[in-house]
Amino acid sequence: MSTTTRAFQPPSTGSTDWDVERIRKDFPALHQRVHGKPLVYLDNAATSQKPQAVIDALTTYYARDNANVHRGVHLLSERATEAYESARDRIKRHLNAASRREIVFVRQATEAINLVTATFGRTVVSAGDEIVISAIEHHANIVPWQMLCDEKGATLKVVPVDDRGDLIMDEYVRLLGPRTRLVAITRVSNALGTVTPIKEIIRVAHGQNVPVLVDGAQAVPHQAVDVQDLDCDFFVFSGHKAYGPTGIGVLYGKEARLERMPPYQGGGDMIKMVTFEKTIYNDLPYKFEAGTPHIAGAIGLATALDYIAGLGLDSIAAWEHELLVYGTELLQAVPGVRLIGTARRKAAVISFVLEGVHAHDLGTILDQQGVAVRAGHHCAMPVMDRFGVPATVRASLGLYNTPGELETLASAVRTAREVFG
Amino acid sequence: MSDLRDLYQEVILDHNRKPRNFRVLEDANRTAEGYNPLCGDQIRLYLHVEDGMIKDAAFQGKGCAISKASASMMTASVIGKPLDEAESLFHRIHAMLTGEATSNIDAAGDGLGKLAVFAGVREFPSRIKCATLPWHTLHAALSGTAKAVSTE
Numbered sequence: 001m002s003t004t005t006r007a008f009q010p011p012s013t014g015s016t017d018w019d020v021e022r023i024r025k026d027f028p029a030l031h032q033r034v035h036g037k038p039l040v041y042l043d044n045a046a047t048s049q050k051p052q053a054v055i056d057a058l059t060t061y062y063a064r065d066n067a068n069v070h071r072g073v074h075l076l077s078e079r080a081t082e083a084y085e086s087a088r089d090r091i092k093r094h095l096n097a098a099s100r101r102e103i104v105f106v107r108q109a110t111e112a113i114n115l116v117t118a119t120f121g122r123t124v125v126s127a128g129d130e131i132v133i134s135a136i137e138h139h140a141n142i143v144p145w146q147m148l149c150d151e152k153g154a155t156l157k158v159v160p161v162d163d164r165g166d167l168i169m170d171e172y173v174r175l176l177g178p179r180t181r182l183v184a185i186t187r188v189s190n191a192l193g194t195v196t197p198i199k200e201i202i203r204v205a206h207g208q209n210v211p212v213l214v215d216g217a218q219a220v221p222h223q224a225v226d227v228q229d230l231d232c233d234f235f236v237f238s239g240h241k242a243y244g245p246t247g248i249g250v251l252y253g254k255e256a257r258l259e260r261m262p263p264y265q266g267g268g269d270m271i272k273m274v275t276f277e278k279t280i281y282n283d284l285p286y287k288f289e290a291g292t293p294h295i296a297g298a299i300g301l302a303t304a305l306d307y308i309a310g311l312g313l314d315s316i317a318a319w320e321h322e323l324l325v326y327g328t329e330l331l332q333a334v335p336g337v338r339l340i341g342t343a344r345r346k347a348a349v350i351s352f353v354l355e356g357v358h359a360h361d362l363g364t365i366l367d368q369q370g371v372a373v374r375a376g377h378h379c380a381m382p383v384m385d386r387f388g389v390p391a392t393v394r395a396s397l398g399l400y401n402t403p404g405e406l407e408t409l410a411s412a413v414r415t416a417r418e419v420f421g
Numbered sequence: 422m423s424d425l426r427d428l429y430q431e432v433i434l435d436h437n438r439k440p441r442n443f444r445v446l447e448d449a450n451r452t453a454e455g456y457n458p459l460c461g462d463q464i465r466l467y468l469h470v471e472d473g474m475i476k477d478a479a480f481q482g483k484g485c486a487i488s489k490a491s492a493s494m495m496t497a498s499v500i501g502k503p504l505d506e507a508e509s510l511f512h513r514i515h516a517m518l519t520g521e522a523t524s525n526i527d528a529a530g531d532g533l534g535k536l537a538v539f540a541g542v543r544e545f546p547s548r549i550k551c552a553t554l555p556w557h558t559l560h561a562a563l564s565g566t567a568k569a570v571s572t573e
Contacts, residue, residue, distance in 0.1 A: 035424070358485035360460045361429070364548060368425050376460050390461045390483055419429050420437075420486070 018319045023311065024400045026051040037370030040405040045190050045218060045349055045396030046374050047240045050304070054244060057303040061296045068292055070269060084295045087302035088285070094305040095235065096226040097252055101284035104251040104258070105293050109217040110140040112236035112251035113184070115288060116213055117144040119261040120234075121182070127153035130179045132210075134159040134167055134196070135386055136189040139379040141215045145184060159185070161386060165192040165341040173204055180210045187225075188218035191380040191394065192341025193324075193349030202231055211257065217241055220305075221398065222320060222347050224313040227252050239297060243398075244304035248297030251288070258284050265290040308399070316399045320348035323397050323406060330410035336417060340392050348397035351378075354413060357420050359391035365419060366393070369412040371405075427541035428548070429486065436490035441497045446479040454569040455482075455558030457550055462488045466496075466558045475499050475507055485551050487542060492555035494536060504563060510536075511560045518542060518549050 024030055029049045032039050041049060061083060067076035069084045085100075092100045106112045121144075125131065131145050135158050142156075149156050157180075159172040167185075176183070183205045187198050202212045211233035219225060221242040227235050234257070239248040253261075263270055263281055267290030272280040281287045308316060327350050331337050336355035354362055363375025374394045377384045384390060395409055446467030455464045462484030469477040478496040482489075495514075499507045514536060515521070520543055542552045550572040561570045 360462075360485035360548070360551065361487070364428065364545060365425060381461075384461075419425055420434060 018315060020319070020400060020402050024402075026053070026307075027400055028052060028055070030400060034370050034372070035368050037368075040371040040408050042395040042397060042401065042405065042409060043372045043374050044221070044398035044401075045241065045378075045394065047246065048221060048243045048398050049400070050245070050300075051243055051307050053307050054300045054304045058245060058296050058300045061299050066296075069295055070286075080295055083299050084293065087298040090302035090306060091250060091298075094225075094302075094309060095250075095252055096228050098228060099255055102227075102252055102255050102258065104253065104285040104288045105298050106236075106249045106251050106288075107247055107294070108238035108240070108249035109215060109236045110144075110238075110249075112234075112249055113140055113213070113215070114144045115251055115264045116234055116236075116253070117148045119264050119288075120211075120257065121145075121148045122152075123260075123262060125149075125152050125154050125181050128179060129154040129181045130157050130175075130177060131155075132157045132159060132172070132175050132180055132183045132185075134172075134185045135161045136165065136167070136192060136194055136196075136380065136383055137184075137186055138190050138215065138217070139381070140217075141184055141186060142382070154181075158382075161194070165189065165194045165343040165387075167194075167196055167201075169197065169200070172201065176205060176208055176210060180205075180208065182211055182213060184213040184215070186215040186218065188216075188222065188347045188349075189341070189343075189380075189383070190218045190349070190396075191378040191383045191392070192343060192351055193346040193396075194341060194343035195345040195347055198232070199230060206231065218347060218349075221308065221316075222313075223317050233257055239301035239304065242301070242304055243308060244301035245294075245297045248294045248301045250301070255284065258288070263290070264288050267291045269293070311399065319399060320397050320401075323401055323403065324348045324350065326403055327395065327397065327406040327409065330406055331413065334410055334413050334417070337413065340387050340389060348401075349394060350396075351392045351394045353389055353392050354416060357416050359389075359393045361420070362393050362413070362416050365416040366409070366412045369408070369415060371409050371412045373409075424544070428545055430538045430541065432494075432535060432538050433486060433490040436493040437486035440480075440489050440493040442479040442493065442500075443481065444479045445481060446477055448477075449479070451562045451565070453558045453562035455554045455561070455571075456569055457484075457488070457554050457572040459572070460485065460551070462551060462554055464488065464492055464555055464558050466492070466555065466562050468559075468562050470504065473504050475502050475504065480555065484554070485548075487548055487551035488554050491539060491552045492558075494538075495555045495559060498534070498536060499559065507559065508563055511556050511563075514539070514556050515553060518553050 027049045065079040067080040069081040088103050092103050157175045160168050205212045213234035214232045216235050216237040220237040235252040240246040270290040272282050340351045359375040376391050449467035451468040453466050464482035467479045478500050480492045539552050557570045
C-alpha cells in the first residue's frame with residue numbers, strides 16, 4: 001500500500017475497483033438529510049451504519065425463527081439454535097480461530113475485557129504483579145485493569161507513545177518484567193488511528209511467557225484478522241463498529257486458557273447440572289454465556305462479517321487508506337488545523353483541532369452542515385492529556401465514505417473559521 | 422449559516438474571544454467548581470460576597486465558546502446584585518435554556534437583557550449543558566455546596 005501523498009488528487013474509483021456508489025446503496029441510513037443537508041457520516045469509530053443485509057437478518061430472525069436457544073424441542077427453537085450456533089461458526093471462520101469453543105458471545109468489547117479481568121485476571125493476578133497496557137488505550141482497556149489492580153494490589157504499567165502517536169517499543173520491552181501477568185493493547189487506536197505493531201508486541205511478550213489480550217474493536221471493521229497468525233491469547237471486539245448490531249460482541253480466547261478460567265456470570269445455559277450442593281459448569285464456550293444470549297445480535301454480527309468479507313477486507317483497507325491520505329491532505333490545507341496523531345501506520349481516523357475554535361463548537365458547526373463527527377475525548381482522556389488538548393474533532397471513515405464527503409468536511413471546517421472570524 | 426448565527430451571535434463570539442472577569446479573585450469568599458464530563462468543560466467560579474451582595478465575580482477554566490461566553494456574561498451580570506436576585510436570575514436563565522419557561526418568564530428571555538442571546542442555544546440540545554454549566558456553578562457557590570458541580 002502506497003503512502004505517497006498526491007496533491008489534492010481525489011482517489012479514483014478505478015484504481016481499486018471499488019464501486020462506492022453501489023456499496024452505499026446497501027446502507028439505508030446514509031441516504032437522508034440532516035439540517036437540510038445530505039448526511040456525511042464520519043463517526044464510524046463510534047459506530048458504523050448497518051447494511052440492509054444485517055437489518056434483514058435481524059428482521060427475519062424475529063419474524064420467522066424467534067425462540068429460545070439450546071432448550072426447546074420444538075421446531076422454532078431448533079431453528080433459532082441452528083442460526084445462533086452457525087453464527088458462531090461463521091465468526092470463527094472470519095477470525096480464523098482454531099475452534100468454535102474459542103468464540104464467546106458478549107455484549108461488546110467492553111464486556112469481553114471485563115470478563116477476562118474478572119476470570120483470568122482475578123485468578124492469575126496477585127499483589128505486586130503487573131499488567132501492561134499502552135498510552136493510547138480506550139477507557140474500556142484501562143479502567144477494568146485499574147479496578148483489578150486496586151483490588152489485588154497490582155500495578156498498571158503504561159507503554160508511552162511518541163509525538164506521532166506511535167508506541168515507543170523500546171519502552172514496551174523495558175516494561176515487561178518477571179511480575180508481568182498480562183499485556184492488554186489495542187490493535188488500532190480509536191482516538192488517533194495508530195495501528196500498533198501487534199505481532200511484534202505479542203512475540204516479545206510470549207518470549208517471556210506473558211499472555212496478550214488484543215483490543216480489536218477498531219481493527220475488525222477495517223482489516224482482516226487472523227487470531228492464529230497473530231498468536232494472541234485473547235482478542236475482543238464489538239459488533240456495532242463492524243457494521244453489525246449493538247449489544248453483541250465477541251471474546252476470542254485460546255481454548256487452553258479459557259478452559260482454565262472460572263466462569264464469569266452464573267445462571268442458565270452456563271451449567272450442566274445444578275443441585276443446591278454443587279453445580280457442574282458447562283463446556284466451552286457456554287461456560288461464559290449465562291442466560292439467554294442476544295440471539296438476533298449474534299446472527300446480525302455474523303451477517304455483517306460475511307458482508308465485509310464479501311467486499312474483501314484488503315479492498316476495504318485499500319479504499320479507506322486512499323480516503324485517509326486524501327482527507328489528511330484536504331484538512332492540512334485548512335489554515336489553523338493541527339492533526340493529532342500522525343502515526344507511521346494509521347487506520348482511517350483523522351483527529352484534529354482547529355486553532356481558536358473548541359472541538360465542541362466545531363462539532364456543532366459541522367453538524368449544521370450535515371457532517372457527523374465525534375467531538376470530545378473519545379473515551380481516551382489520557383490520550384488527550386498526552387497531546388495537551390482538552391478534546392479533538394475526529395473524522396473516522398468507513399468503507400462507504402467518498403472523496404466528495406471529505407471535501408464537504410474540509411469546506412465545513414473552513415466555514416467554522418469564518419463563523420469564528 | 423443563518424442557524425449557526427442564532428447560536429454563535431456576535432456578542433457570544435466576542436465574550437469567547439475576550440472573556441470578562443477571566444481571572445483568579447484573590448479575595449473570594451465563595452468558590453465553586455463545575456465540570457461537564459462529556460466534553461471536558463471546566464470552570465472555577467470565584468465570588469466576593471459582602472452584606473448580602475455579590476461585590477465581585479470572576480472565573481477560570483477551559484471550555485467551548487458557549488460555556489466561556491456564558492461564564493463571562495454571567496459574571497458581568499451578577500456583579501453588584503443581591504444574592505437573592507442572582508439566585509433568581511439562575512432560575513430564569515435555567516428556565517429559558519431548558520424550555521421550562523413559566524408564565525412570567527418568556528422563553529425568548531424577555532427581561533434578561535443581554536443574557537437573552539443564549540435563547541438560541543435551546544435549538545441545539547447537545548449544547549444546552551455548555552451554557553448552563555456556569556450557572557449551575559453559580560448556584561452551587563451561592564448555596565455553599567462543597568462538591569464540584571457536574572452536568573451529568
